[in-house]
Amino acid sequence: MSDTDLPSLVKKKDHLGVLRYIRTHKLREPDLVIEHGKALLGPELTKNKPTSNPVLSIILPISSALDESEWLAALEQLCLASIDVHDDELASTCLSRIKTAVSPDSARVRWLLGRCLESSGDLAGADEVYEGLLKDNPANGMALKRKYAILRSQPGKELETREALNKYLELNSGDAAGWAELGDLCHDMGDYRAATYAYEEVVLASPLNSAAHCKLGELYATVGGRSNLKLARKHLAQSLELDPRNMRALFALVAAAGAYLDECSKAGKSKREAEEDDVEVAKELVKFGAEKLIKAYQGKGRMAKLIEIVMKDQTGSL
Template sequence: MADNYSELSFNEAKDLLRQWRENNERKSDEVLRVWSVIFEHGVKKLGNEKHLVLEQVFYAALDCHYYTVASYCSLMLQEEFPGSFRVARHVAALHEAQENYEEALNTLNNIIRLDETNAAARKRVVAILKAQGQIQAAIKELVDYLKKFMSDVEAWQELSELYLQVQEYARAAFCAEELLLHQPHNHLAHQRLADIRYTMGGVENMELAKLYYCKALKLNPENMRALLGLFLTTNNLLTHYKSSGNSGKRKEAWRLCQWAQAATARQTRARPEPNAAPLANAMLQLAITD
């Protein structure tokens, strides 16, 4: 559809905004153009969709840094729903977008004080603390959040990332293991846990990393990062088992290392991506300890 939204009728424009909402299409610039051309002076005619459109325009304005428009939409929603926690989160989002973090935190903490189960407000507190570089405070808030919402997969993933930032690898691994409980068939979750175990180092962690890389590749044989991880992990294990004299485990690591190298070469030949060949060449240049 052409971007000349002035040619749309009122109902056509309303249907277009509804379509974007239902399809989860952000389209912030387009939403603001439709708003300025069609709806800015005819909000009352929106009927039952008035509040949905105001919320849609509010977030579009934040995306595009049109804080005047966002404030206007927020004030209209506050007049309609003066005690709404959802509208209060809009106020906090406006403060956050303008980097008024203290005001945003005050608003969110007030919501949490009145409703301890408000998950969205608690998550925004973590996001603001992270934006301010207060990683330890963000970790504390997220740990408290997960005590009440243990099944939130995204929260476990975020907590794992935060622990990695402060190099607390054991706790990051624990969070990654929680992710596996919720997503046992997600090859990326297995690969992520393997990456953490590989980073932690040591024979025991390398053995665990090998198992998780193998599981990731069983779920998705085309996971190139898991292939590279398996190659590096088994190459490290070969060095250890050669000196320790454990021939059984050394043979197993040797077979996996050769398999990972061969699988990478096959995938590289099959893929036209320009970044695939350098990866395979780098693996071929790495010496395998026999």
């Protein structure tokens, strides 16, 4: 185990190292941040110590041997961790301390204020702060994200929520997580075609993400139609290639290939003949998936029997 991994830093009580590691690796560990942040900055964050800089002499905490930038980074980290665990008092204390070192009019301080207002339940106040930030800079991605989050938390505002997320993605088109969020939102609203578009963007950004291919395949299968069902099985097969243990993708592949065969059986003779090769591929995929699922559930009691019955029903007419 490396001396610079998180467990080693925690064991050594390297408070500054722990905070740096969590920031660098973008981890969400609020309890660790609070524990080591308090230990680093001092249990009484309101006390001060003298320093050679007359401005900073009223700012830096007793226990700190940090330079100003490191101290501010630790305070902000502690503030956000406090918001995560709903410790509004500690978050407010951290924000007050930051304001003594940084102009309250700075974009970062105003954004932290908005986060604190959100945490305390003042959504209108937080939204006003973010609107002010966007007035100053319409491309402020952090403010756009928080406006979306506020709307997402309120029932009955699905259209406004979608509009807010679209505004964010117009300026941050490479954010795969944002596209996934839009895909899930469109799915919840029943707009499956828009959801497939969003997840296509996710797959473009993360082509080796098995779960993303699986979700996209399921969405294409939900939209339906022969062309979409072929796309569904393509992405579900890719999901399984990336993660052969993905049972969800395996079930979905059998279902999508079976649905494609049903669609083809209803089509006219000329269309069936045109898709003859794809029909054979679909049949083989159903057989393949059924065999894998039966094998995967062997020895699992009643579930094994149920899977066997369902899969035999799927392959019985092939």
